[in-house]
Amino acid sequence: MxxxxxxxxxxxxxxxxxxxxxxxxxxxxxxxxxxxxxxxxxxxxxxxxxxxxxxxxxxxxxxxxxxxxxxxxxxxxxxxxxxxxxxxxxxxxxxxxxxxxxxxxxxxxxxxxxxxxxxxxxxxxxxxxxxxxxxxxxxxxxxxxxxxxxxxxxxxxxxxxxxxxxxxxxxxxxxKGCCEYTARFRGLEGHGSAPDRGVNAAEYAARYAMRLLELREELKARTPALSRFDPPWSTINIGGIHGGHAHNVIAALAEVEWDMRPVHWGDADFVKAEMTRYVDAVLKPAMQAVDPEADITVETIGEIPxxxxxxxxxxxxxxxxxxxxxxxxxxxxxxxxxxxxxxxxxxxxxxxxxxxxxxxxxxxxxxxxxxxxxxxxxxxx
Incomplete structure (x- = not known):
């Protein structure tokens, strides 16, 4: 045969x-x-x-x-x-x-x-x-x-x-390398008519995702001079945003699934450091000012060189x-x-x-x- x-x-x-x-x-x-x-x-x-x-x-x-x-x-x-x-x-x-x-x-x-x-x-x-x-x-x-x-x-x-x-x-x-993460948001559920009384996990997930998109643009300015990749810069992709279960309920839980394809590992370190700073200095304090139990955790699915x-x-x-x-x-x-x-x-x-x-x-x-x-x-x- x-x-x-x-x-x-x-x-x-x-x-x-x-x-x-x-x-x-x-x-x-x-x-x-x-x-x-x-x-x-x-x-x-x-x-x-x-x-x-x-x-x-x-x-x-x-x-x-x-x-x-x-x-x-x-x-x-x-x-x-x-x-x-x-x-x-x-x-x-x-x-x-x-x-x-x-x-x-x-x-x-x-x-x-x-x-x-x-x-x-x-x-x-x-x-x-x-x-x-x-x-x-x-x-x-x-x-x-x-x-x-x-x-x-x-x-x-x-x-x-x-x-x-x-x-x-x-x-x-x-x-390129491949890094995959899931960010999970725990807020405080409430009636949609009083959004200030709850912590909307879906809203904070959206803000997290928007910061990722801003960093995606910043990565273009970090393109190595001799990069042969197409595209030549490191990239970020938002694979999924999930949260909430009704139009008129403040979402208590949400998550953002995203990945990054770094040209070199320095870009991966840059993005992770910026997102950690944004979560710790901006998002979490705002959430916990309403509910001390509110939180954001980030799970590393994989970081492959x-x-x-x-x-x-x-x-x-x-x-x-x-x-x-x-x-x-x-x-x-x-x-x-x-x-x-x-x-x-x-x-x-x-x-x-x-x-x-x-x-x-x-x-x-x-x-x-x-x-x-x-x-x-x-x-x-």
């Missing part, structure tokens, strides 16, 4: 596991672990504290430090209220494309890596080849952070890593030779690559499928992109 046919069939199996981040990924991890054990890989399943999620780390080839790591996340985004033309968890092949939730983000790469693992197992590897499949990338890179901690404890440091996020097989050598472009990057140079690419790019979206770079590895992001299809209804990956990924992975050894 050809590698393409095998990877396509395996992708269909992987899509059938509905590994939305809110749910368990253990069945999928067990499926991958069994396949890797079957070809002789040394497999570690690393569970989280809840018992419902796990990372998988497996190695072919000799023991020891170094080697190359192929990495992908197993979780997918929800399909709720998206207008799919077919069951998102049953892969459909049509006109050279494979449709299903996670086809490009990023089970297509995982399927290719798994099929090539069977090929690698038949070859006399002189350096380790690692496979790292994580949980909860879509909700803060939680699995990636846990995996980095595990690798440090196991004293395993790959020399190079390829993160197979959908880049249309372009080599990405840098991306960016992938810093490096002058010397063996992974970039290797993949350029394998694919014939003449250049590299930077992207604004985040991945787990910066986490692996923190281990000291040379890291790039390169995988099949387009980010423009990720998270969308009728998500798909083309068969041609699968083949291009298989060709690259075949040339690795």
């Amino acid at each position: 050809s590698h393409l046919r095998s990877s396509t069939e395996l992708l269909g199996e992987l899509i059938a596991f509905p590994t939305v981040s809110a749910d368990s990924n253990l069945a999928l991890i067990d499926h991958l672990a069994n396949r890797l054990e079957h070809v002789g890989a040394r497999v570690r399943v690393l569970g989280d504290d809840s018992g419902g999620k796990a990372n998988l780390f497996a190695t072919l080839g000799p023991e020891g430090d170094g080697g190359l790591m192929l990495s992908g996340h197993t979780d997918v985004v929800p399909v709720v209220e998206q207008p799919w033309d077919s069951d998102p968890f049953e892969m459909v092949e049509k006109e050279g494309a494979l449709f299903g939730r996670g086809t490009c983000d990023m089970k297509g790469f995982i399927a290719c890596a798994m099929v090539m693992a069977e090929e690698y197992a038949r070859r006399p590897l002189t350096r380790p080849v690692h496979f790292a499949f994580t949980y909860d990338e879509e909700v803060g890179c939680l699995g990636g952070q846990a995996l980095v901690t595990s690798l440090r404890e196991m004293e395993i440091r790959p020399d190079m890593a390829i993160v197979g996020e959908p880049t249309s097989m372009r080599i990405i050598e840098g991306h 960016g992938l810093e472009p490096m002058e010397l990057n063996a992974a970039r140079d290797l993949v350029a030779r394998l694919t014939g690419a003449n250049g590299t790019d930077l992207v604004a979206f985040g991945t787990e690559a910066g986490l692996f770079q923190s281990l000291g590895a040379d890291v790039i992001v390169c995988g099949p499928g387009s980010i423009e299809q990720a998270h969308m209804a009728n998500e798909y990956i083309t068969v041609a992109q699968m083949q291009a990924c298989l060709d690259m992975l075949d040339r690795l050894v």
Whole structure:
């Protein structure tokens, strides 16, 4: 059976596991672990504290430090209220494309890596080849952070890593960081006819959000002179504002969900310091002047470092030779690559499928992109 046919069939199996981040990924991890054990890989399943999620780390080839790591996340985004033309968890092949939730983000790469693992197992590897499949990338890179901690404890440091996020097989050598937060507001409920007697959590959430928008504009003035990102400055996005339950009731609870994509970590520190000052010096005193129990708390969902472009990057140079690419790019979206770079590895992001299809209804990956990924992975050894 050809590698393409095998990877396509395996992708269909992987899509059938509905590994939305809110749910368990253990069945999928067990499926991958069994396949890797079957070809002789040394497999570690690393569970989280809840018992419902796990990372998988497996190695072919000799023991020891170094080697190359192929990495992908197993979780997918929800399909709720998206207008799919077919069951998102049953892969459909049509006109050279494979449709299903996670086809490009990023089970297509995982399927290719798994099929090539069977090929690698038949070859006399002189350096380790690692496979790292994580949980909860879509909700803060939680699995990636846990995996980095595990690798440090196991004293395993790959020399190079390829993160197979959908880049249309372009080599990405840098991306911004990703920081996600939820600010929660507790006010004092009351009748809407007497707003001064209550503490309207929704109003303070709105003021908090407006300060974020002001900082978003200020970040443009902090753009690094040689920034290659698009846009070249750090960004802030308000993902959600929730609060209140009736037109004529002072809202007692509200929250703001927001994220920041810093070009460099100094911008992240600047925004956090400004928002802390604004909350402590402006918002909280005004709230607590009416009700001492009123409060604002900010939960850090995740703070993931960016992938810093490096002058010397063996992974970039290797993949350029394998694919014939003449250049590299930077992207604004985040991945787990910066986490692996923190281990000291040379890291790039390169995988099949387009980010423009990720998270969308009728998500798909083309068969041609699968083949291009298989060709690259075949040339690795």
